[in-house]
Amino acid sequence: MEVTNKFIVIKAKIDGEPQQSDFELKTEPFSLMVNQGSEDVIIKNLYVSIDPYQINRMKTVSSSQKASEFAMQIAPGEVIDAYGVGMVVASRNPKFVKGDYVVGLISWGEYSISKGFILSKLDPVGFPLSYHVGLLGNSSLIWAHAFVGFFEVCKPKKGEKVFVSAASGSVGNLVGQYAKNLGCYVVGCAGSPNKVKLLKEKLGFDGAFNYKEETDLNSTLERYFPDGIDIYFDNAGGEMLEAAISNMNLYGRVALCGVISEYIDVEKHKTLNLLNVIYKRIMIQGFLSGDYMHLFPKFVSATVDHLRTGKMQVLEDISTGLESVPSAFVGLFHGYNVGKKIVRISDDLGDE
Numbered sequence: 001m002e003v004t005n006k007f008i009v010i011k012a013k014i015d016g017e018p019q020q021s022d023f024e025l026k027t028e029p030f031s032l033m034v035n036q037g038s039e040d041v042i043i044k045n046l047y048v049s050i051d052p053y054q055i056n057r058m059k060t061v062s063s064s065q066k067a068s069e070f071a072m073q074i075a076p077g078e079v080i081d082a083y084g085v086g087m088v089v090a091s092r093n094p095k096f097v098k099g100d101y102v103v104g105l106i107s108w109g110e111y112s113i114s115k116g117f118i119l120s121k122l123d124p125v126g127f128p129l130s131y132h133v134g135l136l137g138n139s140s141l142i143w144a145h146a147f148v149g150f151f152e153v154c155k156p157k158k159g160e161k162v163f164v165s166a167a168s169g170s171v172g173n174l175v176g177q178y179a180k181n182l183g184c185y186v187v188g189c190a191g192s193p194n195k196v197k198l199l200k201e202k203l204g205f206d207g208a209f210n211y212k213e214e215t216d217l218n219s220t221l222e223r224y225f226p227d228g229i230d231i232y233f234d235n236a237g238g239e240m241l242e243a244a245i246s247n248m249n250l251y252g253r254v255a256l257c258g259v260i261s262e263y264i265d266v267e268k269h270k271t272l273n274l275l276n277v278i279y280k281r282i283m284i285q286g287f288l289s290g291d292y293m294h295l296f297p298k299f300v301s302a303t304v305d306h307l308r309t310g311k312m313q314v315l316e317d318i319s320t321g322l323e324s325v326p327s328a329f330v331g332l333f334h335g336y337n338v339g340k341k342i343v344r345i346s347d348d349l350g351d352e
């Protein structure tokens with residue numbers, strides 16, 4: 001049986017701030033039959049993840065493209081792979097049968113074809129399917145960015161003072177919640193008054209500020225951290241990283257998760273005041289969450305109970321329809337999302 005498959009592509013490489021006009025919707029015939037002798041799985045996509053790192057895959061050149069197979073360059077006109085949840089419609093792969101929910105590498109399209117690479121059968125364990133795109137997705141790695149970045153890289157202790165940037169985003173909000181549950185003093189920054197309110201009132205941060213309203217980030221951080229910062233979880237880079245380093249305590253730790261302010265504006269690349277790093281013996285560590293897959297069971301045991309008992313909140317921001325993928329993606333760079341940005345591709349969810 002053949003259907004038409006709609007999918008989103010880039011028209012050309014994107015080297016600056018992404019615009020919706022950089023993307024187009026393509027339609028092609030798509031067979032729902034799997035060729036004999038192959039191990040292909042055909043998936044109807046239900047939810048897909050929208051992530052900032054994809055912009056680096058769309059550039060003419062980015063150092064990230066050669067660093068990891070997950071970050072390989074995206075060619076104009078080609079299917080864009082992305083994490084998500086779908087349902088198997090046909091399979092010759094022994095690990096999957098028709099009707100299985102799957103989670104892993106699918107695509108920004110209505111249907112995906114997979115060889116089973118970074119794909120696993122999904123048992124929703126009583127949670128909505130969308131949770132498995134973001135927080136609980138064993139291959140989306142949102143859990144890993146937050147969990148391993150905070151616990152393995154920052155090695156936090158109860159009572160320490162923690163600063164998180166892009167704190168209402170998918171990774172940042174979780175880091176803040178882990179830190180609060182551990183008994184740390186936590187301050188986050190975000191780009192709107194509503195986000196600041198949410199961090200303080202819904203997620204229980206000790207403090208939060210709108211970085212877009214601050215004219216001197218250095219003195220802002222001095223105000224929120226009169227006794228200095230022990231841990232900075234960096235999602236932003238640029239001036240925020242510089243200001244955080246200036247306010248770190250001796251033996252402070254910085255987890256470099258992402259530098260979103262630098263992804264679309266190369267002018268933001270800054271040379272840090274390295275004397276600060278030396279004299280304060282600061283540890284700055286970049287990390288790639290894919291290196292920590294073995295910690296997934298540890299993450300599950302540390303998190304699922306918190307979700308069930310309400311000690312942790314899930315922040316999701318779900319748009320509907322494949323056509324909304326470009327605006328959802330572009331919106332990440334303007335701060336339009338609150339929490340994990342996801343697009344629901346199909347209403348045929350099976351869980352409703």
Ligand code: NAP
Nearest residue numbers: 166169170171190191235236257258259260261288289335
């Ligand atoms: P996200 O925070 O859900 O979405 C992006 C948010 O970043 C926006 O909502 C916006 O919030 C903020 N932002 C946008 N432009 C900014 C700027 N110029 N300066 C400061 N903040 C800005 O995204 P995420 O998925 O959680 O990712 C967070 C970071 O982690 C990204 O840098 C991402 O690339 C990185 N990451 C790292 C790994 C890894 O393995 N190390 C893996 C995946 C992602 P505001 O309203 O607050 O501005």
